[in-house]
Amino acid sequence: MRRRSLKILLAGTASDSHTWNLVYLQLFMEEQGHRVTGLGPCVPDDLLVAACAEPRPELVVVSSVNGHGYRDGLSAVRALRSAGVQVPVVVGGKLGVAGRADPAQRALLLDAGCTAVFDDGDVEALRAFTAALAAAPAPTAPRAVA
């Protein structure tokens, strides 16, 4: 199956200053053939929304490990959806301070418009998600595929 190279926007959350997760994810997704724009850490909602304007990404990946990921991720995805951004948005990492995934928080993130929520370290799920997205036809007008 031919897979497209996705344009991916990668960002930390508004209050999260961690970067190793972002350095790793950029390499990880680039090695799968995707083109990744990294916004770096501490990305406020308005900057994230603005970065989705032009050139438009085909996937937004939000990564957080500081324990505020749930609250910040919720705010980020709400901002994106209310600004009319329709591309898939995924959130992953250590999302709370308790050290374990919280199903209720995951459900709220999905309700708010997240396309998928990944647990800390679940990069195989992210790989499968991007592979499926890259295998699907482009959502916009047909174009040449390398």
Added chain:
Amino acid sequence: MSSAGALLAPPADRRDGDLRPGHRSAGPGVPGPASFGGFVARAAAAGRLVVQPRMGFADPDRMRAGLAGTRSVAAATVGTLTIDSYTRVGDHAAARAALAEGVPLNGYPIAAHPAERTRAMLDGILGPSFPVQVRHGSSRPEAIVRALAAAGLDATEGGPVSYCLPYGRTPLAESVTNWARACELLATLVPDPGVPHVESFGGCMLGQLCPPGLLVALSLLEGLFFTRHGIRSVSLSYAQQTDPVQDTEAVRALHRLAAEFLPPETDRHVVLYTYMGVFPRTEHGARRLLEGSARLAVHAGAQRLIVKTAAEAHRIPTVRENVRALRTAAASAERAARREQPPLTKPWSAETADSEVYREARAFVEAVLELGTDLGRALRTAFARGVLDVPYCLHPDNAGRSRSFVDSGGRLRWAETGAMPVVPYLAPGGARTPLTSDGLLAALHGVAARYDAPVTD
């Protein structure tokens, strides 16, 4: 008990000022008995390593319990107020909202709680025998500095570079201005006889995989920056990396450079951080790494140690876990100190020979100081030209041309140096391979894997 053991054993009530006074620096910088620097100096003179947790809870009652737990440890301990991430980035509305919603924060929101509340939280705990340091990570520290001074505190940490480049998106120029003002503000707001203390976080950039020469240079340069903005008591930091020998060189290089470059009247000490990178996931691995850092601190001559807990790899640790880590570190330091002669006050500046780390750090320091007499401006120019270039740092004001790796002997080395005044390391006959995500992951997890491995001897 040996005489060294007696020296290190805590007195029955060690909080009654039993630590004898005495410090090598003299003049206006001599820290007062109630000051952070003074406490560390007295502990060092008594041959005791100060141990300190990284601890912050949103709720004042829990925060108080954490400080009380730290204080109760039978060792030379200082307390920590780690500030939450919302306050750190200046989003005080979010900090207040989280308090109102009851959403747990990852630290104490010092600017969201009224000063009286923080004073009450510290009442009966903070004092000459138990100083408390405010730790945050903010490139916009003014609100935090005002809040800590209003609460009767006088010690914090940070720096124009180390609280900007790796951990946020504030422009470096803005961070430099903010930190100059914050230092001057702290010097103004703390009443006599308090001696405001600022620790450089420069020895901890990114937590891991930054070669020690650059860490040491940044810490020294930030310490110098603080003194130029009115601070007379500073500490220089270094975070444990991959190799104990290289780490020892780094701590000693800090002492030597401090003697060479800081104003002689400045009170100073060196603080070591237990490994800041990916932490071992097993109880025994975490304990061994912590004990190794305490031995390193004593052997290399650091006077204070910021500890980590076994829970670190998984979540924010509890008070009990922090207390256990402090006890473990203090006990390890005490055992190490029995073997070390002389104790922590030895004059490193005279003793330390040239090491690779010292030479590299000195090259960075001199290259920056040559860029002008205004140190803040010189730091900005250095990063703009790539003279200083933090590897893997995503900040737009970082050149991003340097890369590091762990060599086969375990030392952290430069693979690429861009425009920096140091040369890349060439392994004998070794061609460089590009860094992959797997390679990065292996490097990031190298220390954890080594310490998590079963003990075989």
